Amino acid sequence: MTQKHENDISFLIRKGAFNIHQALGPGLLESVYEMLLAHELRKFGLEVQTQVALPVVYDGLKLENGFRIDLLVENKVVVELKSVETLLEVHHIQLLTYLKLSGHKLGLLINFNVPLIKSGIFRKVNGLEEQSASSALTSAPSAG
Structure with missing residues (x-):
């Protein structure tokens, strides 16, 4: 089985979020x-x-369940989901903390409670080397 690069995984995650948002829209619970x-x-x-x-x-103290990652995809990409009216700075910082604590290099913060899903997707990196210039993405909202 071929190992996928984080950017390729990220593309599929964004595609899945787009599919769901297009079919159902905003307003559902985060757990859904x-x-x-x-x-x-x-x-x-x-x-x-x-x-x-x-x-x-x-x-020296280890808390086994200090945090819970919503989704871990291919054991490489951390996905933090929200369904809130407004993302706060703490939501972005939370994802960066998850990346730091887990050692993973790429995370997506996705807020489904937006009119256009592309405005609710944010990419965060923790030492990720880009696959190529053509696959480089910004840390601003990503295309859905």
Whole structure:
């Protein structure tokens, strides 16, 4: 099986989010979008884990369930889902913290409660080397 680069996985995640948003729109619970996006990504042949425990280690103390990652795709891309009226700065920082604690290099913050899904998708990186110039994306809202 060929290993997919994080950017290729990101493209499929955004495509799945677009498919769901186009069919159902905003206004559903975050947990519903989580189940639907996991389903879409599995249809694309991706390995998807939901509600992945992320331990926190501090001063010799290990908290096994310090955080929960909404979706971990191909054991490479962290996806944090929201269904809120307004994303706050803390939501962006939360994803960066998840990347730092997990050692993963790419994360997507997706807020489904928007009129156009492309305005609700944000890409965050943690030391990711781009696959090529043609696959480089911005950290601003991504195209849906």
